[in-house]
């Protein structure tokens with residue numbers, strides 16, 4: 001066995017994150033860990049990577065008992081972790097990023113030539129296709145992820161943990177990642193893989209362990225003996241939801257009208273190029289695209305967080321000259337792409353996070369004053385309605401699991417009856433049960449007239465939720481597709497420009 005975790009228990013104030021967990025991972029296999037939001041997956045992986053100490057239980061690696069005080073102890077016995085949030089420096093090369101923190105010395109100077117050779121060797125051995133001299137900012141998400149994996153291999157990892165690695169990838173990139181993982185396993189490495197997407201788990205994992213409410217419900221299931229529905233039932237006790245919207249609620253009243261919107265990068269290149277569209281009340285407009293094709297800049301321009309030219313009108317009123325706060329007050333809800341950078345104050349309690357970005361409106365304020373009681377009551381409501389799993393509203397946001405942080409943000413942004421919701425990856429990192437609940441909330445609000453701009457890497461979500469679907473490529477809206485007939489595969493190729501000119 002590569003990894004044996006036995007009787008692992010980990011308590012936080014008010015929560016038992018892990019309770020008597022058993023996880024046995026065979027060497028040379030891909031082992032998936034499934035479980036709903038807050039089940040305890042990330043906590044267990046942080047324990048295995050030396051970031052957190054278990055209160056009880058034992059860890060053995062390759063048959064030897066170990067005790068980790070920090071990640072460097074885990075790295076020393078060959079464990080590596082690729083985090084969900086990439087941790088690469090944009091303005092450095094692959095080579096510089098890989099050696100950062102573990103510089104190979106040759107006398108006093110860094111041995112870059114040796115490092116470059118070693119990166120090439122690793123890249124070739126595992127078919128990663130990484131160019132040591134490429135600049136990180138020029139790489140797409142799939143490439144960046146391969147660099148993260150290479151960095152872990154460079155440090156000598158033989159056991160690699162990937163916490164939700166596919167959330168940002170399009171289907172083709174997911175396939176490539178899985179090929180890479182199979183390559184690693186053929187060479188005798190071991191991969192531990194966390195994902196909420198059950199079809200992915202079934203296609204790549206040899207064995208699956210399901211965790212529910214902090215403990216193992218079923219360990220080491222042979223992936224050939226289960227299907228997605230059975231896994232979902234083990235995870236959340238219910239069937240797989242689907243994101244289909246039923247009857248159309250689209251009206252002819254304009255909610256958001258964007259005209260000739262252009263955003264330029266610092267070197268003057270248009271990253272959003274003359275984009276125009278209208279979203280009506282009761283309509284969900286989906287934008288499909290490979291990450292990095294201008295989606296983030298488009299959203300930030302609409303939110304007034306980034307300079308742009310063109311006009312933006314909200315329910316018939318021009319808001320182009322308003323700043324971000326006034327646009328929010330005028331009725332734009334915003335689920336940001338990066339919940340850590342733009343969505344939450346991690347060290348602040350949940351009820352203060354309820355106020356964030358909404359400080360001038362009820363129930364958070366009364367006249368010029370912050371209304372603490374009102375904000376607290378409304379936080380309780382969000383926790384209830386959106387099923388945010390937490391011991392209370394006074395805990396800090398960083399004590400919530402990733403998916404529960406996301407539910408809190410969606411709940412907050414749906415509050416106060418927004419006219420338009422700008423939703424970037426609203427269910428990223430959210431488990432199948434909670435995803436269905438968020439879809440229900442969105443559908444109910446849409447039936448009441450909410451207009452939604454939906455950006456998502458989850459193509460089933462985009463196709464299922466959208467009334468209108470457009471493809472963005474290199475900053476331009478290049479195609480309209482019919483969500484009623486398009487398949488994820490054909491949408492995926494439209495996104496990469498494969499159908500261009502056709």
Ligand SMILES: Nc1ncnc2c1ncn2[C@@H]1O[C@H](COP(=O)(O)OP(=O)(O)OP(=O)(O)O)[C@@H](O)[C@H]1O
Nearest residue numbers: 012017037038039040041042043399400401402403
């Ligand atoms: N640093 C912390 N302080 C307090 N509680 C924490 C802390 N880290 C995690 N928890 C709690 O432990 C439980 C398990 O969280 P964990 O992050 O392991 O879940 P998860 O399975 O990774 O969920 P997700 O799919 O949403 O990422 C949750 O109830 C969470 O609130």
Ligand SMILES: [Mg+2]
Nearest residue numbers: 041042401402
């Ligand atoms: Mg997690």
